Amino acid sequence: MTIESVLGSARGVLSPDAGDSVRGDDGAVIVSIETYALAVPLARPIADATAAMSHWTVPVVEIRTADGRVGTGISGVHCAPELLADVIGKYYSPSLLGASSEDVLGTWKRLYWLPTHWMGRAGVVHMALAMVDIALWDLSAQRAETPLWRLLGGTAADIEAYNTDGGWLNLSETELTRDLLSLIDDGWNRVKIKVGKGDFREDARRVRAVRAAIGDDVTLMCDANQRWDLATASRIMPVLEEARMDWVEEPLHADDLGGHVRLQRGTILDIAAGESIYSYQQFSSFIEADAFRVVQVDATRVGGVTEWLQVAAHAAARGLRIAPHAGDMMQLHQHLVGTVVSEVPPLIEFIPWTQDAFVERSTVSEGYLKRPQLPGASTTIDPVARSRWQITGVGGVFSS
Incomplete structure (x- = not known):
């Protein structure tokens, strides 16, 4: 389709x-x-x-x-x-x-x-x-x-998820590693941590401690929430490469196209962005400039499902990974992932904060999301x- x-x-x-x-x-x-x-x-x-x-x-x-x-x-x-x-x-x-x-x-x-x-x-x-x-x-x-995913022609297969709810910046180093180990014990094989401390050397210590604690078999990502400039991001990138990050998310200001291009060209890691990109046109500019490799298009930030599908199709055609940022806490995105033709397996962000707000809760087991079955987009309050x-x-x- x-x-x-x-x-x-x-x-x-x-x-x-x-x-x-x-x-x-x-x-x-x-x-x-x-x-x-x-x-x-x-x-x-x-x-x-x-x-x-x-x-x-x-x-x-x-x-x-x-x-x-x-x-x-x-x-x-x-x-x-x-x-x-x-x-x-x-x-x-x-x-x-x-x-x-x-x-x-x-x-x-x-x-x-x-x-x-x-x-x-x-x-x-x-x-x-x-x-x-x-x-x-x-x-x-x-x-x-x-269900909306079926209306859009999406795959019925379970979708792999990664957990964002264990790597917060307000946690001490000990609390951070304990949190992530707890998630891994619960069956998660992909976890993400926050970076962006005032001193990037503290980020480096925390990243090294986490990788040492969780071992080599768990996939690890990090998210700077736009808090670095190009010089700082370039300084810490060797540490992130050493820690084998799956991706480095929002390392720079969201509108800094040139900075993203230079950073992506200078690292073997994948740069991820999209949480703060609001239009197909802006995504297209980043995609055509090879400014990132992980497209985190969020349907609540772009113009809904209609524009999300346009961005995702464009990204998939370029062989990029699509891993939506979940401002909706994935209630809607559980329908959208896996609806475009791509050789890259779909991936979804799991954040459990608002599950009790909805009639149809998301179902995740051993790190995999099961497709919702009720008619609609799972958004009913x-x-x-x-x-x-x-x-x-x-x-x-x-x-x-």
Whole structure:
């Protein structure tokens, strides 16, 4: 299945400046939109090189259609979920109400080219577009009475996962190694640690200690969360090579294309990025420049499922690895991995923080994700979770 055939299933594609959407099936007409957000508490405080957190915030949009279905779009943020809710409620809802939820690609183009385009082709505005797009794909899979991965033609095989929830920067060296060894005892063969301390020599000590503790058979990655400049990254790269890192994630500022190119050319390790890249066009620039080898495209940061598929197809055609960053805590991405033709096995990031927020929890055993089976995108929020964790004063209901 090609990317064009997948996106072409959204009927009635519009030109960017079209004023009216394609109506389609009357039952698919959007009759109301609701936004809200959850603050899901973490099991313990964590920190990376940019943020310290005690909870993860899940902004939500629910799009209701005339036939009674509800499509749910989600995101994941450190703060300010009200900004996403405001974009959807104040600026997107007038273009959505009365339109057909089946017109996925047409809706994407129409929202993208609203005047908000000039306020944010990346960041909040684009993430709000992603939430709407995810909700529409959730509805599409529900109407087809199938899980989204099957609607997209994805493999039914289990997907290998790696664990991100054991290598936090706020842990002491002893706590760090103990945490990772615990994950390995639980069956994980791929683990990731955070780097980006104020002194890169401390990162070097921690990396060496971890590799010595876990042995040679466990795959290890590291994530600097953009905290190094090119000089610092170049200095520590020999240590990371010595530790046989599978990849080095976000070593530099996300917009530093030239720096990524120079760093990737100078190391045998794979550079990974994508968590902070928000468009197909920017990904294309990085791919064509050979700036990285691991593409971490996140559907909650690019424009949802629609743009994710475009980026993933481009990356796969160049033989690159696709390992999505999971701002959604992999609820949606468990459907997206393994949907493009690639000789590189699919891989997904496992972060367990928000499992209790959803009706359909992810299932991972011995480091492998089992495909979800309920119709839709696995984004439906558990009503009990909403009653416990909804943030007061964020969002609203909009209807025609």
